Amino acid sequence: MADDESRSGHGYGSREILDWVARVHAPHDEGLQRAFGAPAKTGLPAIQVGPSEARALELLLRLVGARTVVEIGTLAGYSALRMARALPDGGHIWTIEADPRHAEVALENVRTAGLTERITVLEGPALSVLPTIEPVGPFDAVFVDADKRNYDAYGRWAAWNLRKGGLLLADNAYLFGRLLHDDPEAEAMRRFHEEARDVFETVCLPTPDGLVLGIRK
Numbered sequence: 639m640a641d642d643e644s645r646s647g648h649g650y651g652s653r654e655i656l657d658w659v660a661r662v663h664a665p666h667d668e669g670l671q672r673a674f675g676a677p678a679k680t681g682l683p684a685i686q687v688g689p690s691e692a693r694a695l696e697l698l699l700r701l702v703g704a705r706t707v708v709e710i711g712t713l714a715g716y717s718a719l720r721m722a723r724a725l726p727d728g729g730h731i732w733t734i735e736a737d738p739r740h741a742e743v744a745l746e747n748v749r750t751a752g753l754t755e756r757i758t759v760l761e762g763p764a765l766s767v768l769p770t771i772e773p774v775g776p777f778d779a780v781f782v783d784a785d786k787r788n789y790d791a792y793g794r795w796a797a798w799n800l801r802k803g804g805l806l807l808a809d810n811a812y813l814f815g816r817l818l819h820d821d822p823e824a825e826a827m828r829r830f831h832e833e834a835r836d837v838f839e840t841v842c843l844p845t846p847d848g849l850v851l852g853i854r855k
Contacts, residue, residue: 673715696720707730707732708732708781712740712744719747732771735760736762736784780799782796786810787823789829839853
């Protein structure tokens with residue numbers, strides 16, 4: 639039986655251990671490292687998923703045979719680059735970024751990695767951009783890692799635009815420890831959890847800030 643520490647989700651993963659296993663299981667090539675390090679070099683917030691989480695996204699996309707992927711929240715393009723490695727020839731990712739500066743940095747990282755044919759960076763508020771790509775759906779996977787106040791709306795869009803058996807992935811599902819607080823962001827995130835449960839087969843994986851994994855019923 640697991641002890642209280644491992645049941646809490648923290649386990650025994652010190653920073654040194656986490657960094658070591660990331661180097662073993664989720665190493666970076668030059669393109670990935672450039673994108674991962676871009677926030678520190680360009681003044682963007684360092685809020686991208688970690689190497690192990692990004693590698694998990696890649697492997698999950700491979701498991702469902704994803705060819706068409708929508709990412710809501712691009713930042714510097716790190717997770718988009720990682721997920722693009724999972725796609726077969728002809729596969730494509732549409733990644734949406736509201737901040738023009740972030741989109742600019744991401745596009746440069748995509749170009750440097752030689753993945754412009756596989757990744758399209760779309761600039762603008764996600765709720766305005768998403769309807770423009772609906773004609774090329776239904777999609778195989780949606781990854782949400784954007785503004786938390788709209789997670790419930792993003793979850794609904796995913797439910798409407800994913801194929802049966804399609805994959806929903808959403809980071810920051812614990813809302814930085816504020817999931818059960820009484821504020822609009824927490825309420826939206828709780829709605830996201832509850833509504834996703836009704837449309838997807840779901841689990842919330844105990845990554846550092848929670849990762850919802852859902853399969854469209």
